[in-house]
Amino acid sequence: MVKETIRVYARVKPLGRRQQAGIYSVDNDEKSLSSLEIIVPRDLADGFVNNKRESYKFKFQKIFDQEAKQDVVFDSVAKPVAECVLAGYNGTIFAYGQTGSGKTFTITGGAERYSDRGIIPRTLSYIFDQLQKDSSKVYTTHVSYLEIYNECGYDLLDSRHEASRLEDMPKVTIMEDPDQNIHLKNLSLQQATNEEEALNLLFLGDTNRMIAETPMNQASTRSHCIFTIHISSKEPGSATIRHSKLHLVDLAGSERVAKTGVGGHLLTEAKYINLSLHYLEQVIIALAEKNRSHIPYRNSMMTSVLRDSLGGNCMTTMIATLSIDKRNIDESISTCRFAQRVALIKNEAVLNEEIDPRLMIVQLKKEIQELKDELALVTGKQRTSELSQEELLQLDELIEAFLEDNDPDSILDVGVDMRKIKYCFIHLKQLMNHSKISDKKLLSQHTSNKKDSNKEAGEEELKKLKELLQQRDNEINILVNMLKKEKKAQNAVFHLNDAFAGSTVLEQSLSVNLEERKSPSSSFSLKEAENFSSSLHRLTFLSRETGGKMSLGCQEAFEVFKRDHADSITIDDNNQLLKQRFAEAKCLGEKLNEVRNKINHLKGKITQRHIQRAALAVSSPSEELNTLDPVEEKLRTQIEEEKKSYKTMFNRLKELKLEIEHLQLLMEKGKVKLQKDFEVWWSEEAINLQQEKPEMISSTNTMTVYPQFIKSVQHLSTDSFSETTRVSPNEDSAGKNNSITSSNPSLKARTPPSSSTSIPLTGDSQADADILAFIKARQNILQKKGLGNK
Ligand code: ADP
Ligand code: MG
Helix, strand or coil, rough: CCEEECCCEECCCCCCCCCCCCEEHHHHHHHCCCEEEEECHHHHHCCCCCCCEEEEEEEEEEEEECCHHHHHHHHHHHHHHHHHHHHHCCCCCCCCCCCCCCCCHHHECCCCCHEEEEEHHHHHHHHHHHHHHHCCCCEEEEEEEEEEEECEEEECCHHHHHHHHHHHCCCCEEEEECCCCCECCCCCCCCCCCHHHHHHHHHHHHHHHHCCCCCCHHHHHCCCCEEEEEEECCCCCCCCEEEEEEEEEEECCCCCCCCCCCCCCHHHHHEEEEHHHHHHHHHHHHHHCCCCCCCCCHHHHHHHCCCCCCCCCCCCEEEEECCCHHHHHHHHHHHHHHHHCCCCCCEEEECCCCHHHHHHHHHHHHHHHHHHHHHHHHCCCCCCCCCCHHHHHHHHHHHHHHHCCCCCCCCCCCCHHHHHHHHHHHHHHHHHHHHHHHHHHHHHHHHHHHHHHHHHHHHHHHHHHHHHHHHHHHHHHHHHHHHHHHHHHHHHHCCCCCCCCHHHHHHHHHHHHHHHCCCCCHHHHHHHHCCCCCCCHHHHHHHHHHCCCCCCHHHHHHHHHHCCHHHHHHHHHHHHHHHHHHHHHHHHHHHHHHHHHHHHHHHHHHHHHHHHHHHHHHCCCCCCCCCHHHHHHHHHHHHHHHHHHHHHHHHHHHHHHHHHHHHHHHHHHHHHHHHHHHHHHHHHHHHHEEEHHHHCCCCCHHHHHHHHHHHHHHHHHHHHHHHHHHCCHHHHHHHHHHHHHHHHHHHHHHHHCCCCCCCCCCCCHHHHHHHHHHHHHHHHHHHHCCCCCC
């Protein structure tokens, strides 16, 4: 806290050429206060200064005589105040004096020479210079420029000034908070980050002040102008912010009305032209008096705004500007008297420090935590309550930051709370385990991944092969059983040899089969492809294609069963018919295309003929275009004839299409029936075999294996049939085939994949052939005996 009286300086304005100098003397004592003596001329004293005194002496901090330059004034008057403001105190410099005494010249400066710059620009320059030099703090600077005219405040930095008259501008009003702090509404605080910006704002404000001025209102002499520099500073990391203000005040002219103080009236009793200066004097008188409790600040806007500067928290300085020519002696004495009173006022300037509430909260929280930790440590008590979600998140963040910090000396500081310490250890352990696992995974992925997959694949293959082996065993058992039965039947067949021509069939089939067995399967399949029944190769091929799990044994049994089935003749006949019809349809389709092309060709010819005739009409107009062209007529008749045959063919094709569709349907039905019959027979055979020789078949697998066979047979044969019938050119019939195939999707879906299609029946081709031959023989005989397909 700095407690000191308001410093008062005097400045004497240089006299004009025509001005008659008053008599005064300046005594600038370096050690103590300076004194100014004003001698009252006799003629003037005779007039209204009738107290017979001839000279008046006034004390000032310093007196700047006429030759004093702006820089000297700045250094003595403004620089100390600016320094205080930079340190965080409030400061005020105000100029008081009659109009034309040099207030504006002192505060703002003259416009002609650079050296005439006044206190404001020099202070700005000085402050920004100092701010730049000081890197220990972060500074922010703002400026405001207020004009008070007729008790109304105006913002000189308001951009609307340029467009409107002073009276139309929004008024700056005073607001007081509960702590009696003054706030100015509608006064803008413009940030100025450097000297240039601040000077620009000053220039703007001064210009606005001049624009608003008219000869009538004489704003510049009757108004007060307050240019304020607001500075806030903060040390990095500190919660303390310092705010300070520097008011640079150019007051209205202090001239008074009554100059004719007759009959013992003192000059001071004359009334101010400017009312607010009167209130300013009242405030100053009140402040100068001891034990005065009430200071009438609120009487005028100016005293309200400058309340802190007068008797408050501020380092205040006043410059009394004097125009000491003969005519202005009385005003000069008045100014000096005012200054003497002001010099009595004591101000108490304090550092305007404030704690940033946000930083304060952070600091206090930290302090509380530290105290809690300390308490826990001293009392030995551990908190048992669970850590809050927020605390856990905080710890996670701390751990993350700690792990990411490359500094080997970094520490994980969570205080002395055991709950937190434990949590950190658990968290770190989890992280370590996690990274270990992922490391291992990465390492082993490269090496063991291969091994594992190979091993797994191998095991699976082995399992499949085992299953397959089991199936084959069961099949062989059925077939061997069948073979034995057939041997018995064979004896009977020999007896009936003459009666049945079937013997040749048997021989034929036997020889064919044996031959087929020896020859490569491809030639066999080509031969058989001509027949309705799908060849063994085809089935094998399909089995591989579809991934069906039908064994060769089962396939062959089905082939034989099919060939010997009673319905197979009907199916065969139908198939032949279908082939015929299909061939016919194909032929008809081709013909139809030919006719269509022919018609198109004829149409083209007619068009050509038209063009020819049109060209002819142009070259020889005598030709009649409307007369019938015999060539065109002929072409038309040809088209008509072709059209007729086209229609006939088209209708026949339609009929054929229907017939083909019908035949396909019939065949599908027959095939399904055949398939079902085979299933029934196959399962019956399996059951018979089980009953006869249970030891031959692995008991655990029998029941599960047979249905599988049946299903794969069903699935495969359906597919093979649709393949056969897909020769149809008709889209619809293909669709029907598809619908039949997909009518049993569950079976298809349940069929497991297999890679065993090339495994032979027993491994011995001779034995296989024998088995098949016997199956065929049995079928043939039974069929011829009229015993059906069993
Ligand atoms: P005020 O603002 O008190 O009415 P001004 O500052 O406008 O007076 O001064 C009136 C005139 O006197 C201006 O033209 C100004 O340039 C001039 N003047 C005032 N003081 C000085 C000075 N110290 N040196 C030179 N000229 C001055
Ligand atoms: Mg002025």
